[in-house]
Amino acid sequence: MNENGEVFSGGEIAVDGDRIIHVGPAGSTTGDFVAEKTTGGDKMVALPGFVNCHTHASMTLLRSYADDLPLMKWLQEMIWPFEDNMTSDDNYWGAMLCCVEMIMSGTTTFADMYMHMDRIAESVEKSGLRAVLSRGMIGIAPNGPQALEESKEFIKNYNGTAEGRIKCMFGPHAPYTCPPEFVQQAMEYAKELNVGIHIHLAETRGEFTDITEQYGKTPTQLMDSIGLFELPVLAAHCVHLDDKDIEILSTKKVGIAHNPESNMKLASGIAPVQKLIDAGAVVGLGTDGASSNNNLDMLEELRSASFLQKVSTEDATALPASAALGMATREGARVLGMEKEVGMLKPGYKADIILIDMDKPHLYPLHNPASHVAYAASSADIDTTIVNGQILMENRRLLTVDVDEICAKAQECADRLVKEAAGK
């Protein structure tokens, strides 16, 4: 996809090391460049890899574990008792399973918030993906202060590692779990280490009402009042916003991770995405964790984002195909502050590229490649995934990880955790 949101086809992309050095018609790469390897084919189109702006990688272990439940019952009776027993190894195998699924569905960068982040970093290092990692912190929990110190250590140790594929942020969970003083402490540390903040914001109607009652300010305005948005911020969800919230988020260029399928499945609400975009906000896409989605499929996510905006605004022109594809790539990179590195197919950008095989019956006849990709393609049509110049998947075959081992280990971890949660 070039800058105009078009899917790239009928040409060639030259990669040297970890960077794109040329994008143009077939045969247009000049100079003495000789490709060591070529991949792709006539029926393939290229896009920048998808940027999944909000997920909880290890929660793939909870996929389909607890569905169709009201939010609090889901959290309190199912998710938390399961998570309570999750070990460092569980987190690692859950994250590895997540990495496999993301590579296979064309995600090249993801933003994660969870526990045992050193093990998530290990999965990123091994799988070859690019990630922005945050240790989730609950300010009202007894271990809140400890979590802050551990986050600091984690960021010092991991920010910029894995050939630069790993970046870090502080992760105060949400305004309703982290009082302003706690968020401010995280902000101080973030300034000190020159990193951003990843937070859940205005996800549910309950949060909006409770915070507004408690502080006399909406969640967005509360966070604005303590200066949060002067820092680089990745705000997940942003579903319940008033007009002033929209103005704040847009003016302060807060990175918004829109998670339509999670918001639908958990009945959280419909984020005013078209309004945010019209106001100049920076909006990317996320899948959220697999327990509230239940897959990590960004193609499905961008389709849902588009369709949901169209129906909720009663305007069939809302969030068109090219804009939805842009959200999943270029805008996602802006949300993560990586817009000069990834999200576009341009010389100088990191070689994070996916190839989609258009030679599938459900992609015939070919009228408009961008519409086909946005509205008809499936993640199984993604043939090749490249990150940082390294091919992670080619012809649907994974090259950096042992899929069978990962699936077996994930099943083993999940089975044990189910038993332990039931034994409580």
Add this chain to the structure above:
Amino acid sequence: MNENGEVFSGGEIAVDGDRIIHVGPAGSTTGDFVAEKTTGGDKMVALPGFVNCHTHASMTLLRSYADDLPLMKWLQEMIWPFEDNMTSDDNYWGAMLCCVEMIMSGTTTFADMYMHMDRIAESVEKSGLRAVLSRGMIGIAPNGPQALEESKEFIKNYNGTAEGRIKCMFGPHAPYTCPPEFVQQAMEYAKELNVGIHIHLAETRGEFTDITEQYGKTPTQLMDSIGLFELPVLAAHCVHLDDKDIEILSTKKVGIAHNPESNMKLASGIAPVQKLIDAGAVVGLGTDGASSNNNLDMLEELRSASFLQKVSTEDATALPASAALGMATREGARVLGMEKEVGMLKPGYKADIILIDMDKPHLYPLHNPASHVAYAASSADIDTTIVNGQILMENRRLLTVDVDEICAKAQECADRLVKEAAGK
């Protein structure tokens, strides 16, 4: 999936001729039954094939041809000029492409309304699918009366053909294109030939307002007032309904085809599906045509149906996985009046069966098969599709049709039609 909406696994299904004769644990088929052929495997689960209650098969030729446009601009400037030039052969190749995609995504029965229905019947006959076919009739068009006579001929010639795989209905397009007298004429003919009526109903807010202004009755109440619902009726969309409409549709057991993705993409609105179900209505699922979807993927459709009900009712327990799977199978069969033949895995039922390969990373770990299928699986995970006891696809390989020829022909037809539409 058995009667309780559970996905069937860990057992065997015996088929004799076109019927299921046994469903049970491995090794439980008794008597002197010896399988000529076995298919499937340990990691497969079985479901009844999907029933797509509303589509326009030949419109696959218009996939991604006109997207992100307001409804009337879409219809008047793009769709109709394209359709004006569609020949009998165009309809055939469009329908064949549709059949390929449906087989590959697990649909075994579809209900169609379009033109040149003899050629759609030919595609059904050849591909091995099961279908309910209606020639679409515009009552206010000059050829309205002729369309009625042609429909009658078509139904006489084709109802019950293709080893019983083809059934027919009359297809008055919609209340806003077919005045009551025209619908009544179709009803007379339908009674005479003992078939049902397939109609679009209450799809858009505009239709609801216009009909209510013109007749002093909602579209649903107008159709009720002329006795339409005393016949077997397949009503597509039913988005804009008042409480009395819901009561009528539920009491009269009108077959409702809910098309969530089309309703989202065209910004038509959100059908009150949970309310209809609570009132006892019969609600199945449809994809609508590929030009307003843009694929014919029933797994994606049932996921969208579930998620859309959850978010629009602000209730995460609305339309749970098993209910959504039921809508796509058993309830769809009820909508088409075929509930004694298809839609369940039960002895005596037609052998319309799909096998889903659960050995995919995005389907690990396995907690709940129904949730996995409803919320995480992709149509590419469907390994095997069987209709009327005949295997149409096995291990993703199509056995009744030449996919390459069909894709090439469909592209050829589409290219010519685009040129002709542009030349207008």
